[in-house]
Amino acid sequence: MKGKLYLIPLPVGGADYRDVIPGNVIRITLGLRHFLAEDIRSARRYLRSVSRDFPIDGSIFYKISDIDDDKQLAGYLQPAMEGHDTGLLSEAGMPCILDPGEKIVLKAHSLGIKVVPLTGPSSVFLALAASGLNGENFRVHGYLPVQAPDLKRKISEIENRSMSGEAQVFIETPFRNQRLSGFLLDTCRPGTMLCIAADITMESEEITTKTISEWKKNPPQINKRQVIYILQAGQK
Amino acid sequence: MKGKLYLIPLPVGGADYRDVIPGNVIRITLGLRHFLAEDIRSARRYLRSVSRDFPIDGSIFYKISDIDDDKQLAGYLQPAMEGHDTGLLSEAGMPCILDPGEKIVLKAHSLGIKVVPLTGPSSVFLALAASGLNGENFRVHGYLPVQAPDLKRKISEIENRSMSGEAQVFIETPFRNQRLSGFLLDTCRPGTMLCIAADITMESEEITTKTISEWKKNPPQINKRQVIYILQAGQK
Numbered sequence: 001m002k003g004k005l006y007l008i009p010l011p012v013g014g015a016d017y018r019d020v021i022p023g024n025v026i027r028i029t030l031g032l033r034h035f036l037a038e039d040i041r042s043a044r045r046y047l048r049s050v051s052r053d054f055p056i057d058g059s060i061f062y063k064i065s066d067i068d069d070d071k072q073l074a075g076y077l078q079p080a081m082e083g084h085d086t087g088l089l090s091e092a093g094m095p096c097i098l099d100p101g102e103k104i105v106l107k108a109h110s111l112g113i114k115v116v117p118l119t120g121p122s123s124v125f126l127a128l129a130a131s132g133l134n135g136e137n138f139r140v141h142g143y144l145p146v147q148a149p150d151l152k153r154k155i156s157e158i159e160n161r162s163m164s165g166e167a168q169v170f171i172e173t174p175f176r177n178q179r180l181s182g183f184l185l186d187t188c189r190p191g192t193m194l195c196i197a198a199d200i201t202m203e204s205e206e207i208t209t210k211t212i213s214e215w216k217k218n219p220p221q222i223n224k225r226q227v228i229y230i231l232q233a234g235q236k
Numbered sequence: 237m238k239g240k241l242y243l244i245p246l247p248v249g250g251a252d253y254r255d256v257i258p259g260n261v262i263r264i265t266l267g268l269r270h271f272l273a274e275d276i277r278s279a280r281r282y283l284r285s286v287s288r289d290f291p292i293d294g295s296i297f298y299k300i301s302d303i304d305d306d307k308q309l310a311g312y313l314q315p316a317m318e319g320h321d322t323g324l325l326s327e328a329g330m331p332c333i334l335d336p337g338e339k340i341v342l343k344a345h346s347l348g349i350k351v352v353p354l355t356g357p358s359s360v361f362l363a364l365a366a367s368g369l370n371g372e373n374f375r376v377h378g379y380l381p382v383q384a385p386d387l388k389r390k391i392s393e394i395e396n397r398s399m400s401g402e403a404q405v406f407i408e409t410p411f412r413n414q415r416l417s418g419f420l421l422d423t424c425r426p427g428t429m430l431c432i433a434a435d436i437t438m439e440s441e442e443i444t445t446k447t448i449s450e451w452k453k454n455p456p457q458i459n460k461r462q463v464i465y466i467l468q469a470g471q472k
Binding site (some may be wrong): 007013016017018019020021022023024025094095096097098099101102103104105106107108109110114115116117119120121122124125126128129130131132133134135136137138139141142198200201204207208209211 | 259334350352360370375378437
């Protein structure tokens with residue numbers, strides 16, 4: 001019988017694992033001895049942090065990347081093909097959601113390996129739930145373009161789409177957050193709603209939804225923080 | 237000082253809460269005495285199921301709906317304005333994600349009440365992670381139209397959009413799943429990828445991604461099950 005491929009979520013930004021990982025997910029994770037991870041050191045560190053007795057040396061870790069070819073993907077899944085349950089670990093949050101892993105999962109489907117997603121934090125979903133914006137019709141864009149003219153064009157395009165009431169979700173790397181928020185305040189209409197969700201699940205978590213004109217009176221301070229942006233110009 | 241509005245996720249379809257709800261989320265939930273819920277009976281049942289000693293009679297429950305007016309919304313948040321932490325409970329999964337609650341959350345933002353999303357299961361996100369399809373660019377549509385011509389048109393429109401590699405996520409009520417899957421198999425191109433994620437987090441969970449032509453050889457059996465659909469025609 002083939003092993004399963006478990007998708008293992010990890011806490012985000014140093015949050016306490018008991019705040020965001022269910023007890024039985026920890027139990028399943030600690031029962032595994034085969035792991036696929038973006039960064040093996042942090043995977044080991046996590047396992048040690050939830051159980052000091054975890055047999056790190058009796059476990060096998062494979063380093064994955066998002067540019068793996070078909071042969072590598074098949075290699076990662078060889079233990080599962082041989083009957084070993086295998087854990088795919090994210091670096092933070094849910095694997096495959098704005099995070100690597102989807103190629104391995106798709107390969108698992110094609111090999112008839114059962115894929116089991118385990119519950120844990122997903123910053124995008126938590127931010128959307130806490131935004132008060134449209135949680136039934138929404139679109140996630142990942143990163144927006146970096147170059148100023150492309151970025152401005154994309155922001156306007158996204159804002160126009162959201163006139164229908166569809167929430168538009170995107171992210172930025174921490175060191176460019178202050179820049180992106182400036183572009184948003186400059187480019188968008190005064191009445192457009194903008195949620196800035198910073199440091200989701202962390203001590204410093206701060207989630208605020210208000211109009212562009214309200215933000216302008218009191219611009220966000222999000223330099224080097226983890227931020228999810230949600231924009232919505234119209235009502236559904 | 238104002239109380240906080242906690243967004244409290246619940247297990248889906250009778251899943252064991254220890255599989256999907258972190259220990260500290262249970263702890264926070266049991267510390268509350270003010271609750272907003274779509275269905276008060278099931279909210280009470282849940283609280284009892286995680287702690288037999290929970291003081292149901294010493295707690296206050298407000299029934300919410302998705303058509304509440306501004307005055308009702310302000311009323312729900314009165315306890316928080318007076319300093320009481322308040323829990324907004326979903327019926328299943330995350331509040332506000334394909335579930336009521338977003339109007340209350342938006343009102344909370346306008347009143348300066350801190351909104352705190354707690355980690356728990358979100359079927360849509362778990363399905364997407366386990367689909368192997370695009371977890372960086374995706375669009376969630378909620379329910380598709382019911383009438384046959386509108387439904388066919390919408391499916392084609394969604395499939396065409398996904399030629400760019402953007403994953404398209406939608407849902408259907410359980411008793412119409414078999415019908416919708418028939419329309420999908422009839423309408424879509426043979427090479428389009430379709431993930432059918434049934435009974436997420438439950439014992440009977442089954443998540444399968446394959447092409448329309450593969451599905452046709454072995455059509456899904458999803459009558460009366462909880463299903464998330466994810467369609468993707470092209471690669472990102």
